[in-house]
Amino acid sequence: MAKKRIGRFYFKLTDSKNLIGEFSNSDDKRIYAESADRKIQDTAHKSFDGVYYHTWGHYYDNGDFEGVVAKLEIKAKSPNIFTLEWEIQNDKKDKLWGEGMLCDGMLIGDYRDFQNP
Numbered sequence: 001m002a003k004k005r006i007g008r009f010y011f012k013l014t015d016s017k018n019l020i021g022e023f024s025n026s027d028d029k030r031i032y033a034e035s036a037d038r039k040i041q042d043t044a045h046k047s048f049d050g051v052y053y054h055t056w057g058h059y060y061d062n063g064d065f066e067g068v069v070a071k072l073e074i075k076a077k078s079p080n081i082f083t084l085e086w087e088i089q090n091d092k093k094d095k096l097w098g099e100g101m102l103c104d105g106m107l108i109g110d111y112r113d114f115q116n117p
């Protein structure tokens with residue numbers, strides 16, 4: 001059975017309504033930077049809700065680096081709790097699922113490579 005990946009992240013909403021942040025996961029001990037560009041630029045939009053083009057990368061133990069591009073959809077579950085779903089732009093269209101909550105203007109949460117049962 002494949003090892004399940006669980007991770008954590010935070011996002012800050014920039015003045016341009018894009019996202020910047022960091023993440024780590026159960027596969028690695030490092031913390032990596034990430035960013036996401038909002039699909040529709042609406043500078044009046046103050047929520048994290050939306051569709052983004054998300055990019056991040058990570059190093060392997062052998063020193064190789066891999067960059068990843070994904071479509072990220074963030075939806076409000078309540079005023080301060082959000083669901084997140086990533087569709088990785090690869091041949092398999094792999095997915096990640098997560099939830100986050102607002103804290104001091106940041107979206108802080110977790111993600112996994114398996115859906116909740």
